[in-house]
Amino acid sequence: MCFIGGKYKPLILWHLIEGEKRFSELQRLIPQATARTLTLQLRELEQDQLIHREVFPVVPPKTEYSLTELGKTLVPLITELREWGRYYFEYTHQPNPCEQE
Numbered sequence: 001m002c003f004i005g006g007k008y009k010p011l012i013l014w015h016l017i018e019g020e021k022r023f024s025e026l027q028r029l030i031p032q033a034t035a036r037t038l039t040l041q042l043r044e045l046e047q048d049q050l051i052h053r054e055v056f057p058v059v060p061p062k063t064e065y066s067l068t069e070l071g072k073t074l075v076p077l078i079t080e081l082r083e084w085g086r087y088y089f090e091y092t093h094q095p096n097p098c099e100q101e
Contacts, residue, residue, distance in 0.1 A: 003048045004074065008033045008041050013071065013078055016051060020066035050074065 045051040050071035056062040089096035
């Protein structure tokens with residue numbers, strides 16, 4: 001859990017399952033995360049070799065994030081966590097705040 005635990009790390013990884021994303025795309029997909037927090041979480045995921053950061057030499061700067069091969073091994077776990085979350089909200093009859101996106 002120390003590698004994927006973090007307020008937004010599971011969400012970042014979830015969104016990267018679909019393919020590479022630019023920083024601005026991740027900001028739109030995770031609007032509750034501040035730019036600073038998102039940057040810190042992305043850096044930690046990169047240091048742990050779960051995501052790859054590619055910087056393109058253009059103006060304005062373009063940066064894309066994607067899952068590494070190691071990061072892709074988390075896909076079944078992340079998918080299962082999402083399914084468990086759906087089950088939890090159904091079981092407890094609570095509204096799922098994640099489904100309101």
